[in-house]
Amino acid sequence: MTNSREWLMQWLRDAHAMEEQAETMLKSQYDRLESYPGLRQRIGQHIEETKEQAKRLEQCLDRIGGGTSTMKDAGAKLMATAQGLSGIFAGDEVMKGSLASYTFEHMEIASYTMLIAAAEKCGEPEIQRACEQNLREEQEMASWLEKNLPAVTQQFMARDEKDADTAKR
Template sequence: METVEKHLLEWLRDAHAMEQQAEQMLKSQASRIENYPQIRQRIEQHLDQTRSQSKRVESCIERYDKSTSFTKDATGKMAAMAQAVGGVFSSDEIVKGCIASYAFEHMEIASYKALIATAEKVGDSETKRICEEILAEEEAMAAWLEQHAPQTIDEYFERDMHPQESSKR
């Protein structure tokens, strides 16, 4: 296998591990969000997309007759669990979660742009197409988070400054 194809396969495995990590993070976030139904709904929607993304990336790997990397997937899942547990005791978890999610989406965006360029270089039009689809979904999630961050922060401070009133809402 040529060097560029080796990199493509390695980066596809990285992307698969990244999607596995994203799935764990999103599941953890969604399970703890109580007072922000709009965010919870969007996270659950993106969780479904993430599961699909993982399968689509896996299909790209399988076309090269290779399996996903158990080590990378396991490491990604452990990192996601550690991140999720770290936010459990934080009163401002919703804000920190939005920041972390926004940063993670941009890491995914950069990864898929690299995969698209690499797939194009080796002439793998199917991987390129799949990565372009996933890229659009990641960009949409990042844009949604950016658009809703100010409102989320406002809601957080409203709840933080008036805890008795917000528990009645």
């Protein structure tokens, strides 16, 4: 195996762990978004996309004779679980979760951009196509968040003001 192919395999494993982390993080947010139905629906959709992305990455790894990294996957899930638990104690959990999601989407976009170039260099068009599909989905989610964060922010602030008024009575 060439050094380039070893890097491709390593980065595919990293991306798989990243998707495992994303799924855990998104599920944690989803469970607590009943007051934000639009955000909850889009997060639910992206959970399903994320599961498919992880499957595509597993197929890519199988194609080049590698496997996922149990250690990386477990570590990523643990980090996401800790992040989810820390949000429970924040009064602005929905905003912190939205910020984390938007940031995470951009990390995923960068990762898939890199993987597409690596797959092309290694002559792996099937891996390139899988990563292009994942990239499109991540870009769509990032775009949705960018367009909807102002409304979510205003909804949060309105709910907070209403709660403060109710508490004064």
